[in-house]
Amino acid sequence: MPIEQLGDGELRFLALALVLLTGPGVLAMDPAGEIPSAQQQMTVMADGMDRCMDRRQARELVSLAVRMAERGHVRLLGTVRDPTVADGLPGVQVLHLGA
Secondary structure (H helix, E strand, O other): OOHHHOOHHHHHHHHHHHHHHHOOOOOOOOOOOOOOHHHOOEEEEEOOOOOOOOHHHHHHHHHHHHHHHHOOOEEEEEOOOOHHHHOOOOOOOOOOOOO
């Protein structure tokens, strides 16, 4: 399917998945000079990361983030509408803010 025909949720999923899979070694980033390259991490901040996605897609994205974080080069800080997408995933901490 051509990328022009993808919906908002599919495009969002694709973009976040590509960033998580790519990591800090490929993206143009300013590395921290005082930290050895083997220990540098990229932090991804995604507000509404499950926006326009169904529960299955959002869970797959969070699962991918867990796998990439286990490699030690990517961290993810994200907000979601449905915190149950992270239920049972190791290394995920859910904070409930507000009401």
